[in-house]
Amino acid sequence: MSGKYSFLTVDQVEAGASIPELSYDVTATTVVLGALASRDFRPMHHDRDFAQVRNGVQDIFLNTPNQAAWFERYLTDWTGPKGRLGRIKFRMKDSVFPGETMTFSGKVEQVSTDETGCAWVDLAVNLTVGERQVTDCSARIAVPKDESDNPWKRKNEQWKP
Amino acid sequence: MADQAIEELPDEVKGWIGKERYHEEGEFPVERGYIWTTCSSVENGNPLFWDDEVAEEITDGPIAMPTMISLWFRPHLWAPGRTKQAQPLQVHFDLKDTLRLPEAIMSDNTIVFGEPVRPGDRLKTCQILHVVSDPKTTKLGTGRFWEIEVRYENQDGNFVGAEHYTGFGYKRPE
Numbered sequence: 001m002s003g004k005y006s007f008l009t010v011d012q013v014e015a016g017a018s019i020p021e022l023s024y025d026v027t028a029t030t031v032v033l034g035a036l037a038s039r040d041f042r043p044m045h046h047d048r049d050f051a052q053v054r055n056g057v058q059d060i061f062l063n064t065p066n067q068a069a070w071f072e073r074y075l076t077d078w079t080g081p082k083g084r085l086g087r088i089k090f091r092m093k094d095s096v097f098p099g100e101t102m103t104f105s106g107k108v109e110q111v112s113t114d115e116t117g118c119a120w121v122d123l124a125v126n127l128t129v130g131e132r133q134v135t136d137c138s139a140r141i142a143v144p145k146d147e148s149d150n151p152w153k154r155k156n157e158q159w160k161p
Numbered sequence: 162m163a164d165q166a167i168e169e170l171p172d173e174v175k176g177w178i179g180k181e182r183y184h185e186e187g188e189f190p191v192e193r194g195y196i197w198t199t200c201s202s203v204e205n206g207n208p209l210f211w212d213d214e215v216a217e218e219i220t221d222g223p224i225a226m227p228t229m230i231s232l233w234f235r236p237h238l239w240a241p242g243r244t245k246q247a248q249p250l251q252v253h254f255d256l257k258d259t260l261r262l263p264e265a266i267m268s269d270n271t272i273v274f275g276e277p278v279r280p281g282d283r284l285k286t287c288q289i290l291h292v293v294s295d296p297k298t299t300k301l302g303t304g305r306f307w308e309i310e311v312r313y314e315n316q317d318g319n320f321v322g323a324e325h326y327t328g329f330g331y332k333r334p335e
Contacts, residue, residue: 004215005208030202037195037202039235054264056333064267066202068228073205081209081219085227089271152220152277161273 007080009144010111010119019078019106019123024070026062028098034066061095062102071125071137074104079121082144084151086120086161090137100129109138116158119145170293170305174259181287183251187233188240191282195232196225224277230313230322233284252288252309253328262304262330269327275313275320283316297329304331 024030035045040063043050051060062070071090076083096102106125113119120142127135140161142151200210208215209224216223236247248254257265278284294306311324 004212024204033198033202037199038229038232039195041235041238064270065228065231068270068272069199069203069205069226072226072228073200073203073207076205076207081207081215085274087271087273088228089269091269092267150219155276159275161275 005081007082007144008078009146009149010113010121011146013108013111013121013143015108015111017108019108022074022077022104023101024103025101026096026098028060031060031062031096031098034069035063038063038065038069040065057095057097059097059099061097064092067092067096067127067135070102070104070127071139074106074125075123075139075141078106079141079143082150082152084142084154086140086142088137088139090135092135094129094132094134096127096129096134102134103128106139113145114160116154116160117145118142118151118154118158118160119149171259174256174290174293177252177255177290178293179289179291181289184287185234185285187284187286188236189233191225191233191278191280191284193223193280196223196229196280199226199229199232220277222279224279227274227277227322228272230272230274230278231311231324233278233282234286234311234313250288250309250311250326252290253307253326256290256293256305256307256328257330260305260330262332264302264333265304265328265330266301267326267328268306269325271325273323275322276315278315278321282321284313284321285316286311286313299329299331301329302331302333304329 032046044055045060045063048059051057104127106123109124110122123139125137125139196210235249289310292308306329309326313322315321
């Protein structure tokens with residue numbers, strides 16, 4: 001091992017535990033950079049007039065693929081690089097606009113091992129702005145069983161997300 | 162009076178349900194510039210994407226952020242010879258056009274991840290419409306919900322991911 005990083009192993013995780021929050025001040029640049037990084041050229045993510053007139057919202061807002069990238073970053077900040085996402089599901093109830101502070105929080109719902117021996121953590125993750133619930137997310141992420149394990153080495157029938 | 166186009170689901174749309182459509186290959190190979198730009202956009206410092214030594218050790222070489230899966234099929238806004246703007250998730254736009262629902266949002270998104278996507282990969286995809294609801298009225302307007310699956314595989318035929326979208330196409334209240 002290179003010693004350049006640390007990572008979570010499943011014995012360090014308990015159902016019911018909260019994971020550290022992440023807060024971020026969103027600017028117009030955050031929204032536009034996120035949209036263009038994900039090649040999403042739709043005007044509601046860079047044109048305030050369009051967002052207000054056509055979408056009836058206050059401003060441009062974070063796009064879906066960039067929200068997914070934020071959820072991934074949030075989860076792997078916690079697991080370290082050996083955490084391997086199996087699936088995420090999210091439901092957007094509201095939008096995130098420039099000038100707002102978004103906060104990610106998460107709770108471990110279940111810790112399990114599948115029939116292939118892969119260790120999984122299921123989490124409920126929330127994206128909020130103040131008291132406003134913006135996006136609900138459920139995520140399933142594989143983490144190492146021990147120091148020598150690495151979920152990224154799993155292929156074909158050994159990977160059942 | 163409700164719009165006739167909203168009341169009846171056209172046969173054309175019924176014929177799309179359950180069918181694999183829009184088999185296509187990405188317009189460009191997976192490349193690291195977008196990986197770094199996306200990591201930058203969310204301030205993702207995961208060394209898998211920034212440190213080749215770590216990437217070699219953990220993932221046998223560089224990979225893309227898994228959640229970037231749909232990016233590789235978002236077409237250029239302009240390309241030589243293109244006379245009409247290409248759309249990602251074409252089934253979604255077909256539904257909007259055919260059902261004459263000018264506005265649409267995506268509400269639910271599920272992504273399942275398979276083999277890692279690597280720089281140089283040429284990914285392939287197809288889209289499947291699974292469900293179109295009866296007409297519904299929400300605070301946004303009146304329209305229909307639909308569920309679309311997008312499947313992705315790499316040049317070797319390995320499953321790299323699938324997305325399930327729930328969309329709502331609607332007309333705003335007058």
